[in-house]
Amino acid sequence: MGIKETIEADCRKSEVWKMMILDNFTMKLLSLCCRMSDLISGGITIVKDLFKIRKPVPDLKAIYFMIPTAKCVDVLIVDFKIKPKYKAAYVYFAEACPDSVFNKMKLSCAKPIRVCKEIGVSVLSQESHVKFRLKDGRGKEAQLDENDELWVNLRHLRIAGVSK
The missing domain is CATH 3.40.50.2060 (Sec1/Munc18 (SM) protein, domain 1)
Structure with a gap:
């Protein structure tokens, strides 16, 4: 869901x-x-x-x-x-x-x-192109500016996830 x-x-x-x-x-x-x-x-x-x-x-x-x-x-x-x-x-x-x-x-x-x-929202990011994969398998995509706060937060989440 x-x-x-x-x-x-x-x-x-x-x-x-x-x-x-x-x-x-x-x-x-x-x-x-x-x-x-x-x-x-x-x-x-x-x-x-x-x-x-x-x-x-x-x-x-x-x-x-x-x-x-x-x-x-x-x-x-x-x-x-x-x-x-x-x-x-x-x-x-x-x-x-x-x-x-x-x-x-x-x-x-x-x-x-x-x-x-x-709510399990996993975030997969490559450069500034971000894909959101929701629990039900649907995906959404966005193009973010490198200085955008969301993009900065996503990078931190991704780094934290990789370092676990």
């Missing part, structure tokens, strides 16, 4: 409209495999940047699609720490979540989290 299908399947269980919150990496990643109309058909009405100031919308459930870093999880924790900004959280990580990051999230804000999943 791909990114879009995984998130839609979990969210269709609820009749409530949702908002999606993305970091820079997942914003670009999602734009390669989804259109806004796909998100709307899945019940997502708003897409926001994780690191920008966001107003509370306590009637909406929030879908967080992000890389599993302490920085991203810290923002999630702040969103639910004192007065929750959203009705509930559906958390999707673009790659395997380190135990330390997961445990921090679990200890700080487990109650509002309805779903927490790692």
Whole structure:
């Protein structure tokens, strides 16, 4: 099951409209495999940047699609720490979540989290031509500028994967 299908399947269980919150990496990643109309058909009405100031919308459930870093999880924790900004959280990580990051999230804000999943998105890159191979075997391609933040992140992921 791909990114879009995984998130839609979990969210269709609820009749409530949702908002999606993305970091820079997942914003670009999602734009390669989804259109806004796909998100709307899945019940997502708003897409926001994780690191920008966001107003509370306590009637909406929030879908967080992000890389599993302490920085991203810290923002999630702040969103639910004192007065929750959203009705509930559906958390999707673009790659395997380190135990330390997961445990921090679990200890700080487990109650509002309805779903927490790692979506297996493997990245194969050659020079600035990037191919995304989703779990279901479908692929997407993009041509990135060498200085593009996504391209830099993909190179780091690739180097980390090779050095394991």
